[in-house]
Amino acid sequence: MAEPRVSSIDGKLAEEFACPCHVEEVKEKMAAFAKSHASAGRRVVLITSGGTKVPLESRTVRFLDNFSSGRRGASSAEYFLDSGYAVIFLHRHRSLYPYTRMFSSVNMLDVLQFTGEDTSSGCQVVVNQQLLPNIAKVLKRYREVKDGQLLLPIEFSTLSEYLHLLKAAAQALSTIGSKAMFYLAAAVSDFYIPASEMPEHKIQSSNGPLQLSMKMVPKILSPLVKDWAPQAFVISFKLETDASILLDKARRALDTYRHQAVVANVLDSRRGHVVVVTCESQAELTLTEEDVKNNVEIEERIVSNLTSAHSQFVTQHLG
Ligand code: PMT
Numbered sequence: 001m002a003e004p005r006v007s008s009i010d011g012k013l014a015e016e017f018a019c020p021c022h023v024e025e026v027k028e029k030m031a032a033f034a035k036s037h038a039s040a041g042r043r044v045v046l047i048t049s050g051g052t053k054v055p056l057e058s059r060t061v062r063f064l065d066n067f068s069s070g071r072r073g074a075s076s077a078e079y080f081l082d083s084g085y086a087v088i089f090l091h092r093h094r095s096l097y098p099y100t101r102m103f104s105s106v107n108m109l110d111v112l113q114f115t116g117e118d119t120s121s122g123c124q125v126v127v128n129q130q131l132l133p134n135i136a137k138v139l140k141r142y143r144e145v146k147d148g149q150l151l152l153p154i155e156f157s158t159l160s161e162y163l164h165l166l167k168a169a170a171q172a173l174s175t176i177g178s179k180a181m182f183y184l185a186a187a188v189s190d191f192y193i194p195a196s197e198m199p200e201h202k203i204q205s206s207n208g209p210l211q212l213s214m215k216m217v218p219k220i221l222s223p224l225v226k227d228w229a230p231q232a233f234v235i236s237f238k239l240e241t242d243a244s245i246l247l248d249k250a251r252r253a254l255d256t257y258r259h260q261a262v263v264a265n266v267l268d269s270r271r272g273h274v275v276v277v278t279c280e281s282q283a284e285l286t287l288t289e290e291d292v293k294n295n296v297e298i299e300e301r302i303v304s305n306l307t308s309a310h311s312q313f314v315t316q317h318l319g
Contacts, residue, residue, distance in 0.1 A: 009218045013167065016194040016215075017160035023168050026154055030088055030172035033152045037086035038176040043310065045085045046169050048186035049073020050092025052159040056193060056212070061202045063158075068187035070095025072237075072270070072299060076183060077151065078141075079303035085181075086150050088173075090165055092186070093155045099142040103132065159189050159217065166220055170228035177231040178317035181310050182224065184236045185263075192217050221257045231317065233310045234259035241267045250277040260313065263302060272298060276305050 013019075034044045050070035056062045074096040077087045081098070089098065096104060111131045115124040127135055145151050154169075156162040173180035191214035203210060225234055238253060240246045243266045250264040254277065264275045272287040285301040 009220070009223045010167075012218050013163055016196070017163050017192075018195055019164045020156075020161045023164050026165060027168035027172050030152065030154070030169050031175060033086065033088065033149075034173050034176050034180065037150075038179050042084060042086045043179045043181065043314070044088065044173060044176060045080050045181040045183050046088045046090060046173055047073050047077050047080070047183045048090045048162070048166065048188075049077075050095030051187045052092070052162045052189045053157050054159050054189045054192050054214075055198065057202055058195065058198050058200050059202070064189065064191075066187050066189070067267075068092070068095070070097075071101060073183075073185045074098050074101040075297050075299040076185065076303055079297075079300050080183075080307070081145055081150055083303060083307045085307070086152075088152045088154065088169060090154045090156065090162075090169060090186075093157045097153070098145075098151065099138050102134070102138055106132065159192055162186065162188060163217075163220060166224070167228060170224050170232075173232060174229045178233060178314045180229060180232040181306070182229065182232055182234045183306070184221070184234075187239065188217065188220075190217050191215065219257075221253075221259065225257050225259045233313045235261045235263060235306060238262050238264045239267060239270070240264075243269075247275065247277065247282070250275070254279060261306065261309065270298075274298060274302060276302065278309070 037044050049068075050073065051066040051068035054064040056064070070091055073089070073091060075098075077089050077098040080087050087098075091097065111128050112125050113128050115126055129135060154165060156165050170182070173182075193212070193214055221234070221236055234257075236253060236257070236259060238246065238250045240249060246264050246266060250262040253262050261276055261278045264277055265273070272292070274285050276283045276285065283305055285298060285305065287296060287298055287301075
């Protein structure tokens, strides 16, 4: 029997990126989640969200990070849940989270109050709903999602954790074929220092100015599409600060990795405008002033566009 193909990225992952010890356990959890939802007739989306942390020392004091808040991933998760998907939410520890994201700027102690005079430990505490007018609606939806076990949260912090957990997720979801969607909204570092070249202890400022040499992180999209989940519907994101190169880079990514779509966005306008690029089409999604006034979010439009495309994809693959 032929040996399963081991891509060079698999080798690199094993050698140069420390594997979190719980990855096998998480993989089993994700596989069971995917299987049970697929047999109940649901599609499953794996959302990646937030930035990755790249350590500079193995006993880490300092690291490189990036701007991503995780808002794109967290709000998209809610719209996928509303569209009937089960969601695996692979997110950066402490980045924005579905539903709680709406209260991330609230100081909890400012919105809670005692019901009676007695402020000792036995008394009751309630939320001041004038300060959080939509809390009951959000809590209701959160409970429905939780009770239905529709959301499986998985956390990462470092680049290594992200890479190993994404690989595990891809393999876990490969069992449900075209019913799986990958929505890769995380802002993943392109550079890292291999474990073998990293100083163990805190870098000393007494040694003078710091010069870093970093290696390129392997593009994980390539084995994901080719080897780990070849039947899945895969969406990558492309972020640029220079709008003039964005669409070209999005098309190049589609050419290189041969996946289904790229959501292209520019840093400063990402909350109100994106372009969904596929081999055959280019859809501009833009919020109007009216939309903004009505609290419409761009993620609602992105998810609506992609869930329709996924339906067609599933039909083609089953038909
Ligand atoms: O979190 P927010 O503040 O709401 O911001 C949302 C966002 C701007 C982070 C999001 O919309 C977004 O654009 N995410 C992708 C950011 C990006 O720069 O991607 P990239 O150009 O580095 O990578 C392109 C794609 O390749 C990504 O889908 C990524 O998952 C994938 N990739 C990246 C690096 C790597 N080593 N392997 C990969 O496969």
